[in-house]
Amino acid sequence: MTDGHAGREDGRARGGGAGRAAGGDILGRRSGDPHRRFNPLTNEWVLVSSGRTRRPWLGRSDLVPPSRTPAYDPKCYLCPGNARASGTRNPAYQGTFVFENDFAALRPDTPAWTIEDGLLRAASERGTCRVICFSPRHDLHLGSMSPPDVRTVVDVWADQTTELGREFDWVQIFENRGEMMGASNPHPHGQIWAAQSLPREASREDASQRTHFETTGRRLLLDYADQEQAGVRVVDDLDGWLVVVPFWAVWPFETMVIPRRPVSRLAELADGERDALAGGLVRLLGRYDRLFRRPFPYSMGWHQAPFGDRSVEHWQLHAHFYPPLLRATVRKFMVGYELLSETQRDITAESAAELLRSVAVSRAPLSSPAGR
């Protein structure tokens, strides 16, 4: 690892609990200085230049798009009973509905081949792509569904991962929400892609977590959650789940959702943990939607331990939320310096967490019917 960090004159933060105090002291005084932060999951640095903007302007209520979305749209290819582009008709599903993507980027029947020709290397990739409709209701989204209904989505995510993990090493659950993130259909849905190879992000996180585990005997993200606990970047810390704006966040209101005990995959979550997760997701998405008083676009996804013949005791389950909005009508683009040098953000992770915490969300309606 290259240590490109400059300006270490007044005490670099050390690991463990003292690290928070030391790092916090310096950041409290110097957070307006352009500085770089290290992402231990991906081994990358991010440039933080918070002096470039003031506090984000919060959207006005007149930006609220009126909700005219119907509960059923006869033209939607994801609504129950409707025909998709392939001609296949969806069943009259009542809860969630999973199907193979009609235009899949990865296919299970791809033949195996490789090219090794000097600097030209390639290999075919087997996989599969599925779509998951979260609800039959065209007008809902994960944040406006009831926690018990979101809980059924969590169960499907877990079951799909287990099923696809029997055949593929990597299972990627994700959701693109909003046209800004390329979701052309407002019907609440996500995707599940599986591939035989570990993709880039999985490889990086696998290597970093493995190194940390081999060095310390502990999981990187559990150590990280301990260090963030009750700190300035925590958005929620409830029922065994931590929601935090990562110290190294790139996107303005990026968050991570991490279980506070060792869990490698969604399928390992106990009943109560799944309920708590469902409530926590509804709560987080409520904060996002209320932050700028408009539906908040994002890409989100779960990172779980890979399958195949490899040890996974170093792997901690977690979700990433990558929302692009900096302000109600201003989105962040990854261009210029970010494409050519390294990623950069304009508001600090601490400011983003403070703004997200300041959004009022009630916890009461989020309990499952059984209560907590």
Ligand SMILES: [Zn+2]
């Ligand atoms: Zn629909």
Ligand SMILES: [Zn+2]
């Ligand atoms: Zn990750």
